[in-house]
Amino acid sequence: MxxxxxxxxxxxxxxxxxxxxxxxxxxxxxxxxxxxxxxxxxxxxxxxxxxxxxxxxxxxxxxxxxxxxxxxxxxxxxxxxxxxxxxxxxxxxxxxxxxxxxxxxxxxxxxxxxxxxxxxxxxxxxxxxxxxxxxxxxxxxxxxxxxxxxxxxxxxxxxxxxxxxxxxxxxxxxxxxxxxxxxxxxxxxxxxxxxxxxxxxxxxxxxxxxxxxxxxxxxxxxxxxxxxxxxHSKPYPFYLAYALEDALPELGEPADWQAEWKWDGIRGQIIKRNDQLFVWSRGEDLITEKFPEFSILQNKLPNGTVIDGEILPYHDGQVLNFNVLQTRIGRKNITKKHLQEAPVGLFAYDLLELNGEDIRHLALRERRAALEELVLSLQLPFIQLSPVVSFTDWDELTTIREQSRNINSEGLMLKRRSSAYQVGRRRGDWWKWKIDPLTIDAVMVYAQKGAGRRSNLYTDYTFAVKDGDKLVPFTKAYSGLTDKEFAQVDAFVKRNSLEKFGPVRTVKPELVFEIAFEGIAASNRHKSGVALRFPRISRWRTDKTPEDINTLDDLKKMLQLYGK
Structure with a gap:
């Protein structure tokens, strides 16, 4: 709706x-x-x-x-x-x-x-x-x-x-x-x-x-x-985490918690029952045929097994950028070329069913021990245990988290070692602790009316960075401002429109915004040569002028650092 x-x-x-x-x-x-x-x-x-x-x-x-x-x-x-x-x-x-x-x-x-x-x-x-x-x-x-x-x-x-x-x-x-x-x-x-x-x-x-x-x-x-x-294909409801809300010391003793990397892939369940293999996404899409690499598990996994994990682009022991996985998402047919150019692996982090028995009620430490034994027995390079991050105190873990982007991780997951595997999004036992987003300052160059309750306001914007004397559009964003701020930007657009292309208005490049995003990748479809992952407006930089915005070279440096 x-x-x-x-x-x-x-x-x-x-x-x-x-x-x-x-x-x-x-x-x-x-x-x-x-x-x-x-x-x-x-x-x-x-x-x-x-x-x-x-x-x-x-x-x-x-x-x-x-x-x-x-x-x-x-x-x-x-x-x-x-x-x-x-x-x-x-x-x-x-x-x-x-x-x-x-x-x-x-x-x-x-x-x-x-x-x-x-x-x-x-x-x-x-x-x-x-x-x-x-x-x-x-x-x-x-x-x-x-x-x-x-x-x-x-x-x-x-x-x-x-x-x-x-x-x-x-x-x-x-x-x-x-x-x-x-x-x-x-x-x-x-x-x-x-x-x-x-x-x-x-x-x-x-x-x-x-x-x-x-x-x-x-x-x-x-x-x-x-x-x-x-x-036999029926998956279990996924256990989901809320973003970390309190200071780390409020969680109690570090020894009571298991830390893991938070991966950026497709959350999924691998199910083997009745000699049949099923792969489910978190959105409850049956995606078995999308990942033929996993077909070998039909013979390798024992019946009555359900593994919870993350499907990731993975090659030679390294997790690749999510952009690699996107080349396979949505395709009706997966060719040999796709398998070679976008190889995937499963990073397993929980075991929900073993020998046909629902073990979600067991403590995480027990489920993890059984998972480690199972994955070790498979001896398959594309089935990896999502590594546990060792730490002795919260300050050490805070330092470790800062390295997340170097391994294409979004941050850390914190899971109470005594926790059962619950249903849906719950507070208390599982928390996600994401790294801060990447940011860049840009100027708004195009505006379009929004949809739904914002259909009468210009709330869909295109932003540009400098490239010498030119402005190069590089992303769109339509979230992150308050209703009051959207109304103010809308008034600016109506007063400062330069050209009209259907529903799109070219506006005077005067308003500067900080754009936040989770990742960056090379793109042949965009004039800027880059594509951002989950771009949104972080804040309206009323303290800056168009002369203060970032450059295309700044974006390309980010691509070199974080676009692996």
Missing amino acids: PERTPNISLEDTNTPLEAGAMVGGMASFAQLLFRLGTSTKTNEKLEALSGYFAHANEKDKVWVIALFSGRRPRRAVSGTQLAVWCTELIGLPMWLFQECYHTVGDLSETIALLIPEKSASTHSTEGAHTIGQPLHYYVEKFQQLEKAPEAEKKLFILQSWLELSSRDRFVFNKLLSGTFRVGVSQKLMVNALARTVQLEPNTIAHRISGNWDPASTTFTELLSEQLTQTD
Whole structure:
């Protein structure tokens, strides 16, 4: 879902969740989303979710679990098709549609607002579906239409647009276009489910993970122990850490803690059960075929083994820059060339299942001992133990952390040696202690309006550094300022625009910002010759002028130092 609450009324519903009546259909799902989107309190979101799960259609509940845990339907049509069909339906010139889109900032919402509301005289054509279809009807129809002729897609979409209210149409468009996002953690969803079924949250989290199909799995099956036992691919919910919040001495005795490097790769689980091998990413994508190097583990690993670790670009005993791994991410087919140019390894740091037994309840020191024995027995160069960092006191560890970037690490992980392997993000036993980001001062040269709640403000900026007498753009960023600062920059852009290229404005190069980023790599796609990892605005340097900004040579020196 977009970052803001759309300009669509929240009051046009006849099925309020708080009424306690049986709910169903797209309207109920849309109302749930808007209640979640307009609430800032966790308890209110929990009430909305648990109310929905208590009364919703069984199949709709399964799809909500799927959607909220990242299992979105694949995009059935392009954004261009939706825009064209909308303009044809309402008789609007494309240039005027584009102006509306630039003002609203979201394609799904633009279409939802432009199409007139349904009226009592609206009738479906022959063969059209009836008004008030449940959520699962639409998402499963999207799956069916993925390879259907364009005319069939268009007919279904136009009929649906005319039958749905503007708010329901907005949600329909988000699902249809593959841009559906929702700001609800899986932990919150699991806790809401626990209110309506007689299961512990940790059990629910495990049972809704893995490779299940929402179109063919019932709600009862999904939460049953039987499905967990028969789905040999099912991963465990990942244990995640919060950023270190307190001073190191507050953690207690250093001897109670295990320090490891925090790697920048793909968090994953390697699973061997029933003579089958599965590789899962933290985002619960089954990526076994993406890493054929690991196929040998199907014969090497004993059945009933689950390893938690980091998939990293790795060659000759050295962890490579994340940019190397990016050359393989997203590719449908991995060729021999990709395997040679971007070799990978697994840095294992936890063992979750051994000989078919869930050992997450054991202390970290016990799980680590079993992991070390297992990895040693494999004798495979691409399966490495993520090394434990030895230290005697917190000051020594602080000094060690400063060397992180030299080995392409993001910092350190601190794990209590007595800790069990928990579910989701937890405080207390695991902490991540990242190194400070790299920074560079740059001047803003282009601005574009944002999306969602910022669609009326210029909040998407392009920055440049000096190269002699020229300014060379090198990155974009759209986060890091306060709402007040964004409003001030927006006012500057409107007063100081020089040229217009569609939605982009060239502005006077006067505002200087400090840009923070996690890494830097060479790039042939950028005029500057570099690409930054996770760039964002660190602060607005009102104390500096454009003459004070960094140079392209400064970026290239950073590339030599940190772009290995």
